Amino acid sequence: MKIQTGEVQPVLILAIETSCDETSVAVVKDGSEVLSNIISSQIETHRAFGGVVPEVASRKHVEVITLVIEEALAVAGVQPEQLTAVAVTQGPGLVGALLVGVVAAKSLALAWGKPLIGTHHIAGHIYANRLVKELRYPNMTLVVSGGHTELVSMQREGEFRIIGRTRDDAVGEAYDKVARALGFPYPGGPHVDRLAREATEAVPLPRVWLEPGSYDFSFSGLKSAVLNVVNQSKMKGLTPDVAGIARGFQESVVEVLVEKAIRAVKANQAQQLLLSGGVAANKGLREALTARCGAEGIELIIPPPVYCTDNAAMIGAAAYGKWRHDGSTPLDMVADPGFSLEKWSVGAY
Numbered sequence: 001m002k003i004q005t006g007e008v009q010p011v012l013i014l015a016i017e018t019s020c021d022e023t024s025v026a027v028v029k030d031g032s033e034v035l036s037n038i039i040s041s042q043i044e045t046h047r048a049f050g051g052v053v054p055e056v057a058s059r060k061h062v063e064v065i066t067l068v069i070e071e072a073l074a075v076a077g078v079q080p081e082q083l084t085a086v087a088v089t090q091g092p093g094l095v096g097a098l099l100v101g102v103v104a105a106k107s108l109a110l111a112w113g114k115p116l117i118g119t120h121h122i123a124g125h126i127y128a129n130r131l132v133k134e135l136r137y138p139n140m141t142l143v144v145s146g147g148h149t150e151l152v153s154m155q156r157e158g159e160f161r162i163i164g165r166t167r168d169d170a171v172g173e174a175y176d177k178v179a180r181a182l183g184f185p186y187p188g189g190p191h192v193d194r195l196a197r198e199a200t201e202a203v204p205l206p207r208v209w210l211e212p213g214s215y216d217f218s219f220s221g222l223k224s225a226v227l228n229v230v231n232q233s234k235m236k237g238l239t240p241d242v243a244g245i246a247r248g249f250q251e252s253v254v255e256v257l258v259e260k261a262i263r264a265v266k267a268n269q270a271q272q273l274l275l276s277g278g279v280a281a282n283k284g285l286r287e288a289l290t291a292r293c294g295a296e297g298i299e300l301i302i303p304p305p306v307y308c309t310d311n312a313a314m315i316g317a318a319a320y321g322k323w324r325h326d327g328s329t330p331l332d333m334v335a336d337p338g339f340s341l342e343k344w345s346v347g348a349y
């Protein structure tokens with residue numbers, strides 16, 4: 001697309017993310033430059049319930065979405081007519097929560113006469129890394145969040161292949177459940193992370209590798225092992241060694257995640273290892289991955305925490321590649337809680 005001066009016009013995408021408990025809107029230039037990234041978090045509301053309550057999440061999104069959109073445009077200093085397209089998380093996520101973003105995005109696309117780009121949430125987590133550094137292909141991403149634990153291989157821009165995923169709990173979910181058993185509020189990951197680093201010794205806990213060669217994960221057995229240790233201490237009238245348990249849990253999780261991610265990088269000749277999702281904030285995981293990648297000569301990208309947890313800037317980054325390769329999404333698209341990443345790959349439809 002050219003303007004009269006011969007300069008290439010920037011692609012300005014307004015992106016909307018409402019798949020879980022963050023209402024976020026961003027304006028992203030050319031898929032990599034964040035002009036604004038407004039995030040309204042509902043964590044305080046959900047904390048009282050010990051986790052995200054879907055119906056409450058939808059209502060909170062409805063309350064703030066218009067304000068967040070206005071703020072994102074104001075902070076970016078962009079007028080709607082300057083936008084190239086409107087992107088929105090189409091799935092996966094909580095259906096009622098997704099619906100709020102999808103309806104808002106469709107309405108704006110229609111009112112402003114802009115194309116719509118339905119975007120995959122996990123592609124967003126992966127492309128959060130593009131906000132930090134140019135990506136090289138093939139690459140491998142370890143996505144670790146409250147809802148997802150996946151190893152995703154990309155041969156080319158926007159071409160995703162999930163080579164491993166959790167068979168039960170997501171890693172963040174396991175952190176939250178273990179934290180609750182140890183007496184800490186939602187979200188529990190940061191508490192377990194802190195305790196693990198305070199502990200002098202780790203309570204021994206199992207590693208779950210699954211069958212040889214598998215890139216899948218399983219965390220529910222480890223979570224049950226933690227609950228057993230806590231209950232046994234209580235039955236003996238002892239106070240559980242909370243810090244030691246946290247350290248044992250974290251060491252088990254980190255060892256398996258790091259080992260499988262490195263194996264996946266090598267097996268796929270990946271040029272880079274990318275990390276994303278809320279659990280990427282985990283200090284133990286960051287340190288172990290950094291050390292191991294350093295030793296193996298693997299380039300590692302870890303986005304800053306604001307781009308690791310749910311945010312709309314990452315949706316704008318993922319939407320950019322999709323838009324360039326496949327163009328816009330029809331306005332009759334629907335929010336899809338089970339949206340497939342592989343089917344969303346460029347050229348797949």
Ligand code: KG4
Pocket residue numbers: 020144145146147148171172173175176187188189190193277278279280281282283308309310
């Ligand atoms: O990506 P995210 O914000 O939301 C989802 O899309 O799920 O991830 C939230 C998850 C929660 O389970 C939270 O406990 C976990 O990330 N988390 C952590 C840490 N910080 C956040 N888990 C382990 N260590 C941390 N430091």
Ligand code: ZN
Pocket residue numbers: 121125145147277309310
């Ligand atoms: Zn997420």
